[in-house]
Amino acid sequence: MAAPKLVLRDITMIYPARRGQAITAIDRLSLQVQEREIVSIVGPSGCGKSTLLRLVAGLIRPTSGEILLDGRRVEGPGADRGMVFQSYTLFPWLTVQGNVEFGLRIRGVGAEERREIARRYIELVGLVGFEHAYPKELSGGMMQRVAIARVLANDPEVLLMDEPFGALDAQTRSLMQELLLQVWEKTRKTILFVTHDIDEAIFLGDRVYVMTARPGRIKEEIPVSLPRPRTLEVTTAEPFMAIKRRVLSLIREEIGKQS
Amino acid sequence: MQGRRPGARGRFLRAMGEYLKPQEAIPGSLYRTIMLAGGLGALVVWGVLTYGGFVSSLFLPSPTDIVRTGIELYRDGSLIVHAKASTFVIFSGWAMAAALAVPLGILMGSFKVVEALIEPVVDFVRYLPVSALIPLLILYIGIGTAEKIAVIFIGTFFQLILLVADVSAHVSKDLLDAAYTLGASRAHVITRVLVPATLPGVMDNLRITMGWAWTYLVVAELVAADRGLGYLILDSMRGLFTDRIFVGLMVIGLLGFATDQFFKWLHRILLPWSPKV
Ligand SMILES: Nc1ncnc2c1ncn2[C@@H]1O[C@H](COP(=O)(O)OP(=O)(O)O)[C@@H](O)[C@H]1O
Numbered sequence: 001m002a003a004p005k006l007v008l009r010d011i012t013m014i015y016p017a018r019r020g021q022a023i024t025a026i027d028r029l030s031l032q033v034q035e036r037e038i039v040s041i042v043g044p045s046g047c048g049k050s051t052l053l054r055l056v057a058g059l060i061r062p063t064s065g066e067i068l069l070d071g072r073r074v075e076g077p078g079a080d081r082g083m084v085f086q087s088y089t090l091f092p093w094l095t096v097q098g099n100v101e102f103g104l105r106i107r108g109v110g111a112e113e114r115r116e117i118a119r120r121y122i123e124l125v126g127l128v129g130f131e132h133a134y135p136k137e138l139s140g141g142m143m144q145r146v147a148i149a150r151v152l153a154n155d156p157e158v159l160l161m162d163e164p165f166g167a168l169d170a171q172t173r174s175l176m177q178e179l180l181l182q183v184w185e186k187t188r189k190t191i192l193f194v195t196h197d198i199d200e201a202i203f204l205g206d207r208v209y210v211m212t213a214r215p216g217r218i219k220e221e222i223p224v225s226l227p228r229p230r231t232l233e234v235t236t237a238e239p240f241m242a243i244k245r246r247v248l249s250l251i252r253e254e255i256g257k258q259s
Numbered sequence: 260m261q262g263r264r265p266g267a268r269g270r271f272l273r274a275m276g277e278y279l280k281p282q283e284a285i286p287g288s289l290y291r292t293i294m295l296a297g298g299l300g301a302l303v304v305w306g307v308l309t310y311g312g313f314v315s316s317l318f319l320p321s322p323t324d325i326v327r328t329g330i331e332l333y334r335d336g337s338l339i340v341h342a343k344a345s346t347f348v349i350f351s352g353w354a355m356a357a358a359l360a361v362p363l364g365i366l367m368g369s370f371k372v373v374e375a376l377i378e379p380v381v382d383f384v385r386y387l388p389v390s391a392l393i394p395l396l397i398l399y400i401g402i403g404t405a406e407k408i409a410v411i412f413i414g415t416f417f418q419l420i421l422l423v424a425d426v427s428a429h430v431s432k433d434l435l436d437a438a439y440t441l442g443a444s445r446a447h448v449i450t451r452v453l454v455p456a457t458l459p460g461v462m463d464n465l466r467i468t469m470g471w472a473w474t475y476l477v478v479a480e481l482v483a484a485d486r487g488l489g490y491l492i493l494d495s496m497r498g499l500f501t502d503r504i505f506v507g508l509m510v511i512g513l514l515g516f517a518t519d520q521f522f523k524w525l526h527r528i529l530l531p532w533s534p535k536v
């Protein structure tokens with residue numbers, strides 16, 4: 001197998017005490033992501049999933065351990081690791097197009113080229129006609145589409161997604177999951193996708209890492225050998241169900257430990 | 260109720276039930292009607308009290324008295340002089356406060372270092388009554404227009420800085436982090452994300468402190484003034500010209516209201532993307 005795209009080696013993250021105790025959010029966690037792979041991470045709420053992504057994004061530094069992207073150590077945030085958040089993080093003062101162009105503008109890409117790239121990704125996420133709308137005029141699902149286009153326009157090495165559809169209603173969420181897979185078919189980006197929704201993790205992922213309750217570790221790695229391209233139909237078939245039963249029982253164990 | 264048509268009492272009770280739910284919207288036409296009724300009601304009560312002779316005009320002049328005096332003061336030019344003088348003082352003091360308090364407030368809300376440095380001082384000074392500082396202001400800068408502007412400045416600066424700090428402290432952390440993962444440097448994040456993100460809140464607070472500036476006007480024109488609406492009111496008190504006092508109050512209220520509307524309009528024009536528009 002080729003060298004992995006992303007490597008997390010023995011990561012420990014301890015949030016220092018403000019008042020009271022220091023919190024060990026992640027404890028000696030290791031995982032790898034191959035190029036063009038979609039890797040899902042599921043775990044009970046509070047197990048350190050967001051912390052994990054923020055570490056990979058370089059927004060926070062691990063207490064110990066190292067993170068390697070293409071063999072280079074991650075030292076801080078950068079455009080090569082774009083992140084989509086659960087909360088809506090579009091810049092309200094920029095139009096859809098302005099948002100998608102944000103990273104390009106910062107890098108000093110010329111106006112003509114910016115517009116062309118933005119047009120491509122706005123089309124990819126199905127928002128043609130909304131280029132000049134402000135975020136306040138968009139629905140939650142549309143905002144997350146823009147957030148995805150905004151990250152992709154930067155042509156990142158890895159896409160980090162922290163429960164990006166968690167705030168959406170069930171129907172919109174399924175639509176967005178299918179959209180993400182279509183986008184992936186066309187761009188083949190490496191994706192690290194965090195969620196607490198087991199169906200979502202399996203439907204999207206080539207592999208699912210199940211995390212333990214806090215402090216977060218990898219409890220188990222489960223391959224998802226469902227053929228691609230996938231549509232929502234796979235979620236009702238037996239192979240999917242078998243994987244789901246397995247993940248569910250693992251998660252149940254962890255939730256049981258918590259309470 | 261079934262079958263029978265509800266009487267007036269029934270309809271009234273039903274309307275009460277429908278429109279008096281907490282936080283429930285009511286039809287726009289009804290809202291405007293009630294608003295009009297409120298205004299007219301106040302006017303009627305005022306009219307009855309004054310024209311009916313229940314209250315001496317020394318205490319409360321009638322609406323027509325006030326309009327007549329207002330026109331008189333306008334004709335002899337003094338009202339315009341007073342209004343101009345006050346407007347100048349208010350806008351100068353408030354603009355200086357805004358020019359300093361907005362950047363300082365943004366820094367204070369965003370950087371703990373700045374907060375630790377200036378918050379204790381601000382929290383101390385803002386509890387000092389502005390009127391009590393007037394003797395010092397006179398000592399430092401004399402009794403001219405500058406002193407009056409300084410009163411407005413002090414009255415708004417220390418409040419505004421805290422309001423703006425609060426706005427910038429509440430800018431979503433995820434918004435800043437999203438910018439970092441799009442390749443923004445710290446300088447970019449501050450100038451291209453943090454500052455624009457504060458604009459709607461800053462705009463709102465500029466409007467609110469402008470309102471407070473008007474309420475400081477009489478305090479500002481308390482000492483050694485020879486013009487201004489505050490001066491008009493204080494001066495009229497000596498001769499018990501109650502009608503003039505009311506003219507002064509009306510003009511302050513109207514100017515304040517107009518400024519407020521102007522700021523709301525500016526907000527819509529300058530920040531069409533603002534969620535508050
Ligand atoms: N900035 C922080 N300071 C202190 N503790 C934190 C911080 N961020 C998260 N935590 C704690 O770390 C643990 C993991 O949080 P998080 O990564 O957000 O979990 P998840 O995303 O899986 O719900 C939680 O117990 C949370 O309270």
Ligand SMILES: [Mg+2]
Pocket residue numbers: 049050051
């Ligand atoms: Mg989380």
